[in-house]
Amino acid sequence: MEKVDITIIGAGVVGLAIAYELSQKNNKDILLVEKHESFGKETSSRNSEVIHSGIYYPHDSLKAKLCVEGKNLLYEFCEKYNVPYKKCGKLIVAVDESELENLNFLYENGRNNSVSDLKLLEKKQIKKFIPELNALAAIFSPSTGILDTHKFMQKLEFLIKQNGGSILYNNEVVKIEKINNGYKLTLKDVNNNINEIISEIVINSAGLSSDKIAQMVGINDYKLYYCKGEYFKLGQKYKNLTEYLIYPVVDKNFHSLGIHTVLDLSGNIKLGPNSFYVDEIDYSVDETHIDEFYYGIKKFFGFIKKEDLTPDTSGIRPKLQGPTDAFKDFVIKEESDKGYKNFINLVGIESPGFTSALAIARYVKKLLI
Secondary structure, eight states, X not given: OEEEEEEEEOOSHHHHHHHHHHHTTOOSXXXXXXXXXXXXXXXXXXXXXXXXXXXSSOTTSHHHHXXXXXXXXXXXHHXXXXXXXXXXXXXXXXXXXXXXXXXXXXXXXXXXXXXXXXXXXXXXXXXXXXXXOOOSEEEEETTOEEEOHHHHHHHHHHHHHHTTOEEEOSXXXXXXXXXXXXXXXXXXXXXXXXXXXXXXXXXXXXXXXXXXXXXXXXXXXXXXXXXXXXXXXXXXXXXXSOSSEEXXXXXXXXXXXXXXEEEOTTSOEEEEOOOEEESSOOOOOOGGGHHHHHHHHHTTOTTOOGGGEEEEEEEEEEESSOTTOOOOOOEEEEOGGGTOTTEEEEEOOOTTHHHHHHHHHHHHHHHHO
């Protein structure tokens, strides 16, 4: 039976970031286990690929702190390792007076979260950015950006291996048992072969399955809700319509950031995501939802026609916040108080999880000291 010092469950962006952080200047055996054939096959590859600035989240929440720290670490990483990115900036746009109160709330909240570069823009100033944009007022966030998420995760994978860490794909954790010197994990591969490993430390970064992994060891405190978000793409004639991300104003108890323009590094534009709770993981896009996207973009750019939109892709967010719940923060917790020493749970790591990944990894490292 193989023995390792640290096992990380889940090779999404957060699991990769943790394995990368722990593999630096460390003489511990590190194993990253992933049930899929490669990294980032779920939430990490089905998102808007945005580097968030930290505007939205309640002051002193982990989401706020780790987003702001993670943003800076992410830009530094991209520079150091030549991961493609663009600090394109974002406009959060109020289209009428009814949205001004929430716009001002977001501005003050962002400032309280140490996002110090925000600017409030009036209609005249906005026209200098994007003449065609219908807007009464806006927040400009210059430190918001986009990146190539696949290449970022690919670089993390490379560095983990370079640092001596191991990654085991196509192996699903099906059982976890607490033993005297740590934990016994039972793994099942794609051919239904069973393997067992002993690990002193276990880090549960299993994304959509993180509540179930916690339950395997006996921790039943966490319940995840699947929140689906779909995307529609705009036709090629709108390529380079805007070089900025355009977001709507959301209310204070938001469940999502609203349907917004999603840019890639080639200037292509998607719209999304919408937000609705589902019981099962299903990545199909419902074409009948087109009106939600059409009216979402039409309030900003009145000349766009419905036939310019086509279904694209979707993702599912692992939320601790149920349909009627107020804000729920990330759970990043070492579970000694429940009798599970050296078992760390990361649950509800949704947006801004990608932006926060490198900061989350440092936070986890401190829990192990």
